[in-house]
Amino acid sequence: LNMNKNSGQNLSSLLLDWYQENKRDLPWRRSKDPYSIWISEIMLQQTRVETVIPYYTRFLQDYPNVRALAEAGEEEILTSWKGLGYYSRARNLHRAAQMIQEKYQGIIPNAYEDLRLLPGIGDYTAGAVLSIAFNLSFPAVDGNVLRVVSRIAGWEEDIRDAMGREKIGHIVSGLIPPGRAGEFNQALMELGAELCIPKNPLCTDCPIRSCCSAMSTGRQSCIPVKKQAKSPVPLEYWVAVLRRDKSVLMQYRDQTALLGRMWGFPMLIKMLSAEPLNEFTQQIGLELREMRRLGETKHVFTHQVWRMEAIEFIWEETQNELPKGLAWIPFDKMDHIPIPRAFQKIIKLCDIGV
Ligand code: SF4
Numbered sequence: 001l002n003m004n005k006n007s008g009q010n011l012s013s014l015l016l017d018w019y020q021e022n023k024r025d026l027p028w029r030r031s032k033d034p035y036s037i038w039i040s041e042i043m044l045q046q047t048r049v050e051t052v053i054p055y056y057t058r059f060l061q062d063y064p065n066v067r068a069l070a071e072a073g074e075e076e077i078l079t080s081w082k083g084l085g086y087y088s089r090a091r092n093l094h095r096a097a098q099m100i101q102e103k104y105q106g107i108i109p110n111a112y113e114d115l116r117l118l119p120g121i122g123d124y125t126a127g128a129v130l131s132i133a134f135n136l137s138f139p140a141v142d143g144n145v146l147r148v149v150s151r152i153a154g155w156e157e158d159i160r161d162a163m164g165r166e167k168i169g170h171i172v173s174g175l176i177p178p179g180r181a182g183e184f185n186q187a188l189m190e191l192g193a194e195l196c197i198p199k200n201p202l203c204t205d206c207p208i209r210s211c212c213s214a215m216s217t218g219r220q221s222c223i224p225v226k227k228q229a230k231s232p233v234p235l236e237y238w239v240a241v242l243r244r245d246k247s248v249l250m251q252y253r254d255q256t257a258l259l260g261r262m263w264g265f266p267m268l269i270k271m272l273s274a275e276p277l278n279e280f281t282q283q284i285g286l287e288l289r290e291m292r293r294l295g296e297t298k299h300v301f302t303h304q305v306w307r308m309e310a311i312e313f314i315w316e317e318t319q320n321e322l323p324k325g326l327a328w329i330p331f332d333k334m335d336h337i338p339i340p341r342a343f344q345k346i347i348k349l350c351d352i353g354v
Helices: 005-022 034-044 049-062 066-071 074-081 088-104 112-116 123-134 143-153 162-175 181-194 276-284 331-336 341-349
Strands: 233-241 247-252 267-269 287-300 304-316 326-330
Touching: 005 162, 005 181, 034 049, 034 088, 034 123, 049 074, 066 088, 074 088, 112 123, 123 162, 123 181, 143 162, 143 181, 162 181, 233 247, 233 276, 247 331, 267 276, 276 287, 276 304, 287 341, 304 341, 326 331
Parallel strands: 233 304
Antiparallel strands: 233 267, 247 326, 287 304
């Protein structure tokens, strides 16, 4: 960053003053408890603030400390995570809580190296917990901070690569005023969320516009520089819906599959299954007679887009046992098992349980 010490101090104090006056009142900002900060930081990855708030509050009621989380069952935790998506975050939280319980008697460590060894804690989360909960001088570089700092610095290299992130981290470290790391990191994130937004940043309201290289050269729209990301791979599926009394046939997904160790429906890739009736008959082991198309829905993941066509089958009971992983789930149990959003869409589309 091309700025002398004075202007760096100037930037930091302008930003902190602005933050004091303008920060949003968010539940996790009322706490300095490392456990609460950690939970909020994990939930906020890939999920919007408004969505996180009710989950955060409920999660902390259900699991108020490391010990409660460590001792809970995985299925129960995944169920309370239902709707937040990216379930590996919940599994990692659980495993990390167990490790903290075992190794540190339930007390979250305040050393960078110890935190980084816990599942689900990368550079960003470690920096956020250390600075916000312990006020230690670590940068916390998330997407917002990358954008803000690359604009301030007039950084024109690709910010997706690790080198870029590391350099931005160095710049932030140099700007953190002594003893105010937590506030400073949050102020940068807040500026990125509220003013220095991806498109059309609100520079005229920005407290640090006088120190911003992108603003002074009119390059806000070309910084940060990002190489084109690969677009997600489209996949088309048949999804089988079979009902019996007040229950529906569901499948516990293999742990190696996307959305593994959670509940979905029997599926086939369309391209490989010209005759879904026959192929589902084999997969499910019931006598499927007729099929009826119920409609289509899609779900977008980071690397894949699923287009799912739901088909309902008329079927006959056989003596055969259901194959492993398949089970009749009563409608009133569906709220108590982890069903990821992709399959909630099928439930909604087909009015299952209504
Ligand atoms: S002046 Fe504009 S581009 Fe620069 S930090 Fe502020 S909002 Fe972002």
